[in-house]
Amino acid sequence: MKLKEILYKIRKVFLCSLIVASVYGFLEILISIFGYVFLYPLLKGFDYFPFLEVNLHPEGRISTISYEPPFLAIYLITISGWMFSYILTSKKKTRFLPALAILLLTYFSGSRTGLIVIFFQVFIFSIFLYKDIRFKKYVTNFVLGFAIVFSVLIVFKGEKVIQSVSEKMDSLDFKKNLTKSVSNQSRFGMQYAAVQVFLENPITGVGFGQQAYHNRTHYPTWATRNNYEFKLFYKNKKEKAFPPGYNLYTRLLAETGLIGISLFLMLLYFSLNEIRILFKNAKDEEKTILIIVLISLLGLYINWLQIDTFRIYGVWLCLAILIRMRNKSLNLRDE
Numbered sequence: 001m002k003l004k005e006i007l008y009k010i011r012k013v014f015l016c017s018l019i020v021a022s023v024y025g026f027l028e029i030l031i032s033i034f035g036y037v038f039l040y041p042l043l044k045g046f047d048y049f050p051f052l053e054v055n056l057h058p059e060g061r062i063s064t065i066s067y068e069p070p071f072l073a074i075y076l077i078t079i080s081g082w083m084f085s086y087i088l089t090s091k092k093k094t095r096f097l098p099a100l101a102i103l104l105l106t107y108f109s110g111s112r113t114g115l116i117v118i119f120f121q122v123f124i125f126s127i128f129l130y131k132d133i134r135f136k137k138y139v140t141n142f143v144l145g146f147a148i149v150f151s152v153l154i155v156f157k158g159e160k161v162i163q164s165v166s167e168k169m170d171s172l173d174f175k176k177n178l179t180k181s182v183s184n185q186s187r188f189g190m191q192y193a194a195v196q197v198f199l200e201n202p203i204t205g206v207g208f209g210q211q212a213y214h215n216r217t218h219y220p221t222w223a224t225r226n227n228y229e230f231k232l233f234y235k236n237k238k239e240k241a242f243p244p245g246y247n248l249y250t251r252l253l254a255e256t257g258l259i260g261i262s263l264f265l266m267l268l269y270f271s272l273n274e275i276r277i278l279f280k281n282a283k284d285e286e287k288t289i290l291i292i293v294l295i296s297l298l299g300l301y302i303n304w305l306q307i308d309t310f311r312i313y314g315v316w317l318c319l320a321i322l323i324r325m326r327n328k329s330l331n332l333r334d335e
Helices: 003-033 037-048 069-084 093-109 112-131 136-171 182-200 211-215 228-234 248-279 285-303 313-334
Strands: none
Touching (some): 003 037, 003 069, 003 093, 069 093, 069 285, 069 313, 093 112, 093 136, 182 211, 285 313
């Protein structure tokens, strides 16, 4: 496939999925956040989609077509770079809508990681826009447009918007929420246990896939006290599912030691460095794809700080594209 074909085909698939996710998500927002309950029968129509069951979250968060808000965050982090790229390649007035949908869904998802990572990705993308004289005005227009939309929401739903913003800011205070949030207790407790396992086996670790067997003797009291997740799942011997580690980097420290984590970090470094090298001579679609891959990989690498699985398909898709571009560059040098 040519690079232009790779760009447009993959992006179109992601856009189609975002349209479905956005329709579901905006209905969810109107029902859960703004109280338009009469729209619920319309939302229930999504039950006719395969593998999808409509479920509203009692705490006022949204997950759209994914199972839980954290999985929605992973989805949005994966496709954000592709959706932002419409601003670079399209001349239609609708080119900003995919990026706007990403930001709105991220905000109302209630995912702390999503909020941090997506807005970091927006910042990186804004740097590229600002450096290009053709798109410098877009940064200003985006800030102005966001301010207008936010102002309109304040006028019509001021109290709820202010309350929602305050809740989002409080949710980002991890230290404050450590004693109040069961989720934070579990996450940081698991990561702490993994570090203790690493300190006992610093060179080669305890073996790939063995984290759960060793973590259980290192769960800190401050994480397990009054925490139903440990009683119901992580310390329940009848539960068949393995306890999650909540952080791929601490998992690799525990399971593969300094050797394993060093090799993995080298992979991350070389992928980002390869983007830097290829970007020097990139033009048109090549430059656009490299921006997408950089934004995607940075976001997904950060997201690995709160999930311990390699099954994050966006990473491997980006690395495959990067390998394809690198091989093309090497072939041109040989010619």
